[in-house]
Amino acid sequence: MQFKDYYATLGVERSASQDDIRKAYRRLARKYHPDVSKEANAEQMMKEVNEANAVLSDPEKRAAYDQMGQGFQAGQDFTPPPDWGNGFEFSGRGFAQNDMHDASDFFARMFGQGSRSHHTHQMRGEDRHAKIVIDLTAAYTGAHETVQLRVPEIEANGQVSLREQTLQIAIPRGVIEGQHLRIAGQGSPGLNGGPTGDLYLEISFRPHGKFRAEGRDIHGKLPLTPWEAALGGPIQAETPSGPIDIRIPPNSQSGRKLRLKGRGIPGEPAGDAYLELQVVLPPADSDAARDLYKKMAETLPFNPRKGNGS
Amino acid sequence: MTFACTLTDETPLSLVELASACHVEPAWIAERMMAGLIIEPIPDRLDNAVFGSRALHRTRSLLRIERDFDANPELAALVVDLLDEVTRLRRQLGEIPHSIDIL
Numbered sequence: 582m583q584f585k586d587y588y589a590t591l592g593v594e595r596s597a598s599q600d601d602i603r604k605a606y607r608r609l610a611r612k613y614h615p616d617v618s619k620e621a622n623a624e625q626m627m628k629e630v631n632e633a634n635a636v637l638s639d640p641e642k643r644a645a646y647d648q649m650g651q652g653f654q655a656g657q658d659f660t661p662p663p664d665w666g667n668g669f670e671f672s673g674r675g676f677a678q679n680d681m682h683d684a685s686d687f688f689a690r691m692f693g694q695g696s697r698s699h700h701t702h703q704m705r706g707e708d709r710h711a712k713i714v715i716d717l718t719a720a721y722t723g724a725h726e727t728v729q730l731r732v733p734e735i736e737a738n739g740q741v742s743l744r745e746q747t748l749q750i751a752i753p754r755g756v757i758e759g760q761h762l763r764i765a766g767q768g769s770p771g772l773n774g775g776p777t778g779d780l781y782l783e784i785s786f787r788p789h790g791k792f793r794a795e796g797r798d799i800h801g802k803l804p805l806t807p808w809e810a811a812l813g814g815p816i817q818a819e820t821p822s823g824p825i826d827i828r829i830p831p832n833s834q835s836g837r838k839l840r841l842k843g844r845g846i847p848g849e850p851a852g853d854a855y856l857e858l859q860v861v862l863p864p865a866d867s868d869a870a871r872d873l874y875k876k877m878a879e880t881l882p883f884n885p886r887k888g889n890g891s
Numbered sequence: 892m893t894f895a896c897t898l899t900d901e902t903p904l905s906l907v908e909l910a911s912a913c914h915v916e917p918a919w920i921a922e923r924m925m926a927g928l929i930i931e932p933i934p935d936r937l938d939n940a941v942f943g944s945r946a947l948h949r950t951r952s953l954l955r956i957e958r959d960f961d962a963n964p965e966l967a968a969l970v971v972d973l974l975d976e977v978t979r980l981r982r983q984l985g986e987i988p989h990s991i992d993i994l
Contacts, residue, residue, distance in 0.1 A: 610959045616952070616974050631959075708912045710951070725893055749893040760944040762896040781912055782896070783948065793982060 585687045586655035587633035587646065595647070599638065606634040632688050642692060649691070661691060689733060689743050706769035706778035713762070713782040715752055717789045717799075720846045721822045723754035728782065733769060750782065755847040757797055760784045792821050797852025799845045802859045805829065810860045820844050820854050835860045903941035913950050920950060928953065928968040 588595050591605040612618060613626040620626065636642045653659055713728050732746045748767065756762070761781045768778025786794055792801040803818050813831030817824045822844065829839075837858045845852020865871045910917040921937050923929050929950055934940045942950075949971060956967040 607960060614959060616955070616970075705911070707914060710912075751893050751895055753896070753898060756898065759948055761899040761947050763899055763902070764894050764896045767894065779912070781899070781947070783944075793985065795982070 582659050582661075582686050582690060584650065584653040584655060584657045584659035585632070585685060586650075586653075587636050589655055590629050590633035591637060593637075597637075599640075602634070602637050606630065606638065629685075632684055636688070636692065646691075659687070684733075684743070686743060702773060703775035704772040705775045706771040708778040708781060709768045710781045710783065712785055713750065713752075714785050714787050715756075717786045717792060717794060717821050719752055720756050720786070720794070721754065724752045726750050726752055730780075748780075752784075756784050757846055757848075758785050758794055789821070791819065792854075794846065794852075797846040797848050797850075799852060799854045801854070801856055803839065803856040804859045804861045805833070807860055807862060810834065810858060818856060829858075833858050833860075898944075899947055900943040903943050904947065906937055906940055906942070909942045909947060909950060912947060913954055915950075915954060923950075923953065923964055923968075926964060928964055 588597070591597075591602060591609065593601050593605045597605070609630045610627070613620055613623045613630055615624045615627055618627070636646050649662065709730075711728060711730055713726060715724060715726055719726070726749075728748050728750060730746045730748065731743045734742055734744050736742055748764070750762065750764065752762070761783050764780040764782065766777045767780035770777050792799050794800075799821060801820075805816070809816055809829055810833045811831065813829045813833065815826055815828050818827050818841075820841065825841070825844065827839065827841065830837075835858055839856045839858065841854040841856065843851045844854035863870060865874050904912065906917050906920060910920050913920070920929065924933055924937065924940065927933060930940070930942065930946050952971045952974070953964065953967050956962050956970050957964060960967075962970065
């Protein structure tokens, strides 16, 4: 286990006041908050900043950390002393057990001490949250997905360690982005024989090359040849649930949207699919093609920059 | 072993369950509900209220902003509204082709 220098994480001196720590935390929270940050590693940095703040903003934890960490540098191999934590009471404050799966091994081992809690009555374990990323097509069909989680476990000696857990989840048909799946009994373990908490998985979709979802509705583009757009007629269009036969209205232009009722994500009611027409010109890369374009120019007096384009 | 799950939109959460999922007291949520910061319309009786995915997501976002920035609830709600709008607009932006020929 490597030692974590929480003062360095927050960029403050070891002698920093609680006010200095609060200011440093807020500055870094603004910089790395995953909801607002543009930094590439924002989520990981925010976890580290939260962890450092959870220790340094709590006088008891900070005192224990200072006493234990004297002479250690960040990254240095570290083994907690056998009497670690004696004389301090810091369990259950500042960093919820729920957040423990985000914590470093160092934090989980040093500060995630379930049995040091003075609770003697049964307590339900806390609910946990994670995200699950699925393919858009899985929303149409349902799917079995695998998620990997870091689970805090209370050892016999009362210390907490993190264990990798793999779960197979049955994703029901018709889920949409932002919805939560609740899996009973897969949260944090209860205390003193209390029931285990639940696991909540928030659904998001892997980027799809052709379609994006807005609620149950699906939006995508439908490329057309100029003659398909001009003359209209039946074509086959791709949707996330497979190809379907549709009829293009004559005189269609790029940007026109076709609504395919009920072709969005299944549900009660199902969403719709919106296909934006995109007229694609054949390249003028041969004599025959250029001749054809010249012939069109001679035959069809047309200036799209004049009036409404007609 | 495959775990079955329920959708919170089909089997919504009670006030107590939502509070448990967010690690706050029910009173914390009730206070923000009465201020119209979590769901609208506000039900006649709080203990009859049910909450789906949207409320769960919103409550967790509110909590994160309030906690991380020591923000007051109204300000946190405004930030969450703006973040949701930014997310929606960014998704739409993803559709606009990025190549622009400069003549």
